[in-house]
Amino acid sequence: xxxxxxxxxxxxxxxxxxxxxxxxxxxxxxxxxxxxxxxxxxxxxxxxxxxxxxxxxxxxxxxxxxxxxxxxxxxxxxxxxxxxxxxxxxxxxxxxxxxxxxxxxxxxxxxxxxxxxxxxxxxxxxx
Amino acid sequence: xxxxxxxxxxxxxxxxxxxxxxxxxxxxxxxxxxxxxxxxxxxxxxxxxxxxxxxxxxxxxxxxxxxxxxxxxxxxxxxxxxxxxxxxxxxxxxxxxxxxxxxxxxxxxxxxxxxxxxxxxxxxxxx
DNA sequence: CCTTGACTTAGAGTGCGCTCGAAGTTTTAG
DNA sequence: CTAAAACTTCGAGCGCACTCTAAGTCAAGG
Numbered sequence: 414x415x416x417x418x419x420x421x422x423x424x425x426x427x428x429x430x431x432x433x434x435x436x437x438x439x440x441x442x443x444x445x446x447x448x449x450x451x452x453x454x455x456x457x458x459x460x461x462x463x464x465x466x467x468x469x470x471x472x473x474x475x476x477x478x479x480x481x482x483x484x485x486x487x488x489x490x491x492x493x494x495x496x497x498x499x500x501x502x503x504x505x506x507x508x509x510x511x512x513x514x515x516x517x518x519x520x521x522x523x524x525x526x527x528x529x530x531x532x533x534x535x536x537x538x539x540x
Numbered sequence: 541x542x543x544x545x546x547x548x549x550x551x552x553x554x555x556x557x558x559x560x561x562x563x564x565x566x567x568x569x570x571x572x573x574x575x576x577x578x579x580x581x582x583x584x585x586x587x588x589x590x591x592x593x594x595x596x597x598x599x600x601x602x603x604x605x606x607x608x609x610x611x612x613x614x615x616x617x618x619x620x621x622x623x624x625x626x627x628x629x630x631x632x633x634x635x636x637x638x639x640x641x642x643x644x645x646x647x648x649x650x651x652x653x654x655x656x657x658x659x660x661x662x663x664x665x666x667x
Numbered sequence: 668c669c670t671t672g673a674c675t676t677a678g679a680g681t682g683c684g685c686t687c688g689a690a691g692t693t694t695t696a697g
Numbered sequence: 698c699t700a701a702a703a704c705t706t707c708g709a710g711c712g713c714a715c716t717c718t719a720a721g722t723c724a725a726g727g
Contacts, residue, residue, distance in 0.1 A: 442685065451590045457692080458704055474653050478647060506654060507658060510654060520604070527605065585723075
């Protein structure tokens with residue numbers, strides 16, 4: 414009886430675009446370049462699983478922290494290679510984290526400088 | 541006697557590139573698109589003043605906080621129009637500041653999410 | 668004086684990350 | 698059954714911010 418309800422729910426590309434804010438065009442693009450590997454209905458239409466959506470969200474986080482597409486490709490290539498690559502993936506993410514932290518600090522510094530300029534008055538060109 | 545030492549020191553494009561970390565190519569590009577207005581020696585070679593360098597540094601701060609070139613062009617067009625535009629410039633910088641603060645927060649959130657993933661382990665694709 | 672290297676301009680080329688268009692199939696609403 | 702909307706692939710196009718090339722001029726050291 415209690416056959417597990419696998420095959421749970423899947424979503425069309427439009428639904429995923431809607432849920433994630435990533436356009437259908439971009440989702441297809443991500444698949445083309447190897448960031449996603451989405452299953453198909455018999456018709457050929459994509460069927461996104463919950464996992465696929467999680468991955469889209471994760472890609473969004475990497476992109477919003479300015480990880481280059483190349484590196485994201487590398488990351489998911491490692492994922493595709495299986496669990497033996499976990500160390501390397503971890504390493505990649507940690508390196509990224511360091512970079513992001515650095516940029517965060519630089520951003521704060523530049524913002525401070527701009528705010529000083531704002532405070533001192535709106536114009537001219539003194540630093 | 542105490543004639544003020546105006547005409548103080550000027551710098552070649554290579555010196556400015558060196559001081560600021562902005563390439564000579566990029567400095568010429570910035571001038572072309574109206575971000576800089578650099579004087580010339582009789583030979584035609586650019587002579588950067590201290591003010592010019594300050595401006596280059598300020599452009600760097602705006603760029604490093606991802607202000608689009610278009611907006612920087614707008615800013616310096618206002619500067620060129622004179623002091624009557626100070627309010628508008630201030631407004632532009634303040635709007636930018638708000639944007640940067642927002643991005644800063646988003647960046648921190650995305651970084652948190654990535655760090656959670658790192659903490660939980662290196663791989664898989666759960667969010 | 669002569670060479671070496673830095674400078675000039677105008678315009679073309681590059682890399683990134685999408686974004687769009689065309690032509691055709693499939694699904695869905697009426 | 699039909700029309701409209703949504704999907705497919707493939708390839709081309711775009712906007713941004715540089716970055717480089719070519720062809721020529723200028724400047725400083727030996």
